[in-house]
Amino acid sequence: MNVLLFGATGMVGQGVLRECLLDDRVTSVRAVVRSPLDRSHPKLTAVVHTDFTDFTALAAEFEDVDACFFCLGVTSTGKREDEYRRITHDYTLAAARALPANPSLTFVYVSGEGTDSTEHGRLMWARVKGRTENELLAMPFRAYMFRPGYIHAMNGERSRTPAYRWIYPVASRLYPLLRRVMPDKVTTTENIGRAMIAVVGRHGAGEHILRSPDINRAAGEG
Numbered sequence: 325m326n327v328l329l330f331g332a333t334g335m336v337g338q339g340v341l342r343e344c345l346l347d348d349r350v351t352s353v354r355a356v357v358r359s360p361l362d363r364s365h366p367k368l369t370a371v372v373h374t375d376f377t378d379f380t381a382l383a384a385e386f387e388d389v390d391a392c393f394f395c396l397g398v399t400s401t402g403k404r405e406d407e408y409r410r411i412t413h414d415y416t417l418a419a420a421r422a423l424p425a426n427p428s429l430t431f432v433y434v435s436g437e438g439t440d441s442t443e444h445g446r447l448m449w450a451r452v453k454g455r456t457e458n459e460l461l462a463m464p465f466r467a468y469m470f471r472p473g474y475i476h477a478m479n480g481e482r483s484r485t486p487a488y489r490w491i492y493p494v495a496s497r498l499y500p501l502l503r504r505v506m507p508d509k510v511t512t513t514e515n516i517g518r519a520m521i522a523v524v525g526r527h528g529a530g531e532h533i534l535r536s537p538d539i540n541r542a543a544g545e546g
């Protein structure tokens with residue numbers, strides 16, 4: 325399968341990229357990034373792009389895509405709603421709309437535990453992610469929404485969010501405990517990547533909103 329990947333430089337995207345490069349079912353990965361990647365691989369092409377609200381110039385790169393793994397995202401902390409919505413909702417939908425009309429294409433979006441499908445709840449980030457999910461689920465492709473809670477970085481993936489860079493090494497040491505006391509809230513970068521590849525083969529069956537236990541199951545953990 326040909327994979328189009330957004331957010332390849334982020335903590336989630338680094339993990340997804342690793343699993344795609346390791347998996348024989350994935351023949352190519354096109355990573356849409358805003359600056360060149362610091363790694364190379366025969367299956368990997370970096371597509372440097374600046375305007376994430378308009379992907380019309382990338383029609384050729386989007387053409388024969390089988391799956392789009394959308395891992396681009398930011399924290400809402402310190403952001404106004406319009407600013408957070410632009411990156412979270414507008415960038416995602418711009419990418420989705422630029423894909424070829426192909427009902428067998430799979431789009432996987434990483435939202436998060438607590439996403440608000442009603443779009444009317446108290447939390448701004450959860451409403452914005454809920455709206456993003458709802459619009460993706462209504463589009464003419466196979467859409468899967470991943471809602472991880474805590475994500476354990478398995479292979480040195482690092483967050484691009486400065487405030488999280490010191491939290492993760494601490495949380496990482498607590499991972500065995502977290503996994504024992506709240507197994508329903510944790511997953512790993514490996515499982516997210518493996519589960520994304522696995523849902524592409526599902527042909528529309530099963531749940532379209534996957535929380536951490538569903539992600540871990542789809543990844544083959546149980």
Ligand SMILES: NC(=O)c1ccc[n+]([C@@H]2O[C@H](COP(=O)([O-])OP(=O)(O)OC[C@H]3O[C@@H](n4cnc5c(N)ncnc54)[C@H](OP(=O)(O)O)[C@@H]3O)[C@@H](O)[C@H]2O)c1
Nearest residue numbers: 331332333334335336395396397434436472475483484485
């Ligand atoms: N990490 C977690 O524990 C966790 C848990 C639940 C849900 N999530 C969700 O998963 C998604 C990814 O999280 P993450 O932890 O991987 O984030 P991250 O490490 O901060 O990475 C963010 C990614 O998004 C890209 N990005 C951010 N702002 C951008 C912009 N304005 N234009 C273009 N690209 C931009 C970054 O590219 P640059 O390298 O160019 O900045 C990077 O690739 C987010 O939606 C997050 O809410 C994460």
